[in-house]
Amino acid sequence: MKRYMVMAAGGMSAALVLAACSGGGDGADADTGEVSSLSVLDYYNNDPDNSLIQAGLDSCAEELGITLERETVPGGDLIQTVLQQASSQTLPDVLMLDNPEVQLIAETGALLPLDEHGVSTEGFAQGVIDASTYDGHVYGLQPVANTLALFYNTDILAEAGVEPPTTWDELREAAATLTEGDQYGISFSAINTYEGTWQFLPPMWTNGGDETDLTSPEVAEALQLWVDLVESGSASESVINWSQGDAKDQFMAGRAAMMVNGPWNIPAMNEIPDVNWDVVQFPVNDASQTPVAPFGGEAWTVPVTGDEASQAVAVDFVECLNTPEQQLDWAVSRYTIPTRTDLTEDFLAERPEMAAFAEQVANARSRTAQLGPEWPDAATVIYEAIQLALTGQTSADEAFAQASAR
């Protein structure tokens, strides 16, 4: 009896050593022979994204000679699903995470550090790598990114003789001029969720504001821009209850001449061809500034499942999703920006209408670059301050002090 146990233990440690070799070495040439399938979890549960992502995943599965068991959940349920799976030890082999949540999950120790498994991050935009880096290690790779810019209705602006604004003063003026009757100058989302925070980052960051010091005059000045737009009637008071989807609906219905929004709306907007639009970068407060917007998009990570062979294949799979060919395919089909910066030119050749977004992405910042897993606390203070100021409870100068007192 004792002898058998020793043998079993010996066998097990041998297997562990072998597995450690295949996992710890160069991820690219891991042996996929014994792994025939990977489980994947993501939140692209609606078409067209769902099938476009499926196509990308399938082509990598084919390349690695494996099959996929893919599960999709609605965006709001992803983290709760991950938590349930973590406590029942059923995390998938490949997990998609919204980029500001990568560090939050990495902090728990649930994710595999990809850089330790031979994954190279060379050639990626720095902001994307920052978002997926926790404690010096890279935990996710993001094939494509999105961001925010200013859409405008070309017909309405041409008719009113208004040029697309490049500074905040021009933005205020243009929005006021374009407001008439049922039509507002601009729509954006200032809702009391992280969505409202995300939309506020272009003015806040462009003006030199920083999430490490939310009570600075630069941040207050950015909030004042939102307050001015609403108080002057150039934007609806309802912005505090609008999601980005609502902001887009207002724009497409001709009830707003401009909007702050992202490129993920473009496929849906193309379905209404009689609204003509174009995009410019978010305006700056004074001419010396560069527009800075937040990075959006999702990273692909490899949870620590304990099955080293599968983990090694999963690492290869994530690498495959991020090859230049895959990035370009995803970017073109989903109107997003490839995160390998040297692909921008090829990308714009196919999608010239994305020029403003590509430029905006070049200077974009990651939300979690500075605060890491503490970002959600700052994000909550930001949307609460926006709500206080836009409802006239406090001035823009005092809103952040009041909101952070919580």
Add this chain to the structure above:
Amino acid sequence: MSSLTHAPARAGQASPAPPRRRRKLRGDDIAKILFVLPAGIAMALLFGYPVVKNLTMSLQDYSLQTFFTGEAPWVGLANYVDVVTDPIFGQAMLNTGLFTAGSILFQFVIGLALALFFKQHFPLSATLRGLLLLPWLLPLIVSSATWRAILEQDSGILNRFLGVFGVEPIGWLVSPSIALIAVIGVNIWIGIPFNTTLLYSGLQAIPDELYEAGSLDGATHWKAFRYITWPSLRPVVSVVLILGVVYTLKVLDIILGLTGGGPANATQTLATQSYQRSFVDFEFGHGAALSNILIVISMAFAVVYLRRGRHAADE
């Protein structure tokens, strides 16, 4: 109560032949226990476990980490101190009180008026009564999305309608001073069918003879209501009110769908705060503490209900 009064009587009958009876009774007891057991297990699993888990969770630092490491350090009452000293807590308490009181008052009064109205049995009254159930049958997400569109400041149909009479657009869901009233209004709309249905069935149970006898003594209209309807309806009324309070205290989906607790926290209640803490901020200990406070408040009303039920049975 009737089962309790029967039990001693049967035991009394059983006394003449103690030795044989006792063994048989034991068999009975086992059978009784076996009958209760499935329900007991179901209660323990589906009711006991979550309540106990929620209690322990509220005493722990239960974070995102806990799901991965299984570690949740005990923090005593720190979570309760944190949530109660939060500046929003006072407002959430006040809002919960206003939301519940406002909803119940109007749901009940309108529900009672409609129940009395439908008791008149006019043509199509049964059809109309069926239609009245609609708000109750709609999924709450659908109701709140529809009302959100109706109450929209610029293009909502309500403001368009009021505009015909020269009323300036009202920020139903975007003005901090009005949003709570609007949310209560929608909740009243949803709660009316529940009140009407229960009160109507209560009215049906009042014998017509009482009204006939009353009318001979000159009790008609208001007097009939005051001296016949209301006293006969009392037991139903207390059930409707207490269930209504318990249901309304924990309303979440309607508020999330309409305002998400905004604008500027004007419609935060204990329920929305608890949701926010647990599922947005991932501070499960705080969320559990808030929901336990909510449970204690609900339980106070439930106790009143149970005691009233006992009095009614004693009478």
